[in-house]
Amino acid sequence: MIRKIVLGLFLFGICQLVATDKYDTALGIHLGSSTGSGYSLRKWYNNWGIQGTLAAYTSDNGKPRFSHYTSFPKTYGKRTVIMGLSYLNSLLMTEKTNFYLIAGGSYWIRRERIFEDENASKWEDRDRWNIGVGPGFEFHFSDHFHFSFEFPMTVNYKDDTTDTSMFSPAGGIYYYFK
Structure with a gap:
């Protein structure tokens, strides 16, 4: 009988510990220039947190792009991380x-295949990075489900030039777990 009581108290204590844990780790999808766009992992500690974002995709594989006007159909593509x-x-x-x-x-690594004539193409790197600081709101x-919306002031750097400084909204939807 004592064994069952001790086991019951032990299980009750474990349930209480699990119930006090807050949901502080999240997986989701985030879109933004200074935060990066793609799958996101967010981890909150007491009063601070960290977020990592990663995406890789390919696009425009069936659309030709040429350095001058031409009518022959060649394919090219973009590879982006x-x-x-x-x-x-x-x-x-x-x-x-x-x-x-x-x-x-965030850092965007992009390679584009560009045709200069019918038989010659080359891959060009078009990397860019963005940094930003600003307020954010999470609802x-x-x-488990949270939505975030952010308003960072960003600086964009692309093709060896500082492009623009602007407010660039970002947002994401997250699933939180322990």
Whole structure:
């Protein structure tokens, strides 16, 4: 009998420990220039967090692009890899919302196959990186599903020139687990 009571108390204690854990790790999809676009992993600690984003895709494989006007049909393609890393600093966290400051950067590796004439093509690198800092909001639809929306001020660097500084909204939807 004592054994069953001890086992029952032990299981009750384990259930209480599991119940107090908060959902602080998330997988989701995030779209943004300074944060990166693609699959995202987000991890929150006490008042700060970190987010990594990764995507790889190929596009325009059936559309020719030439350095001058021509009518012959040749194919080319784009190969793109996007990596992003962001730091999240929570400013105000409630049960249903989280207001935070985000600072991050992303690197886009893109290779394009360009035809100069009918028989000759070359691969060109068109890499770019972005950095940004700004406020973010996370809305909790449930314990598991959260939606984030961010307004970072970004600086874009592309083809050896600093392109623009602008507000570039970002957002994502996440599934949180323990």
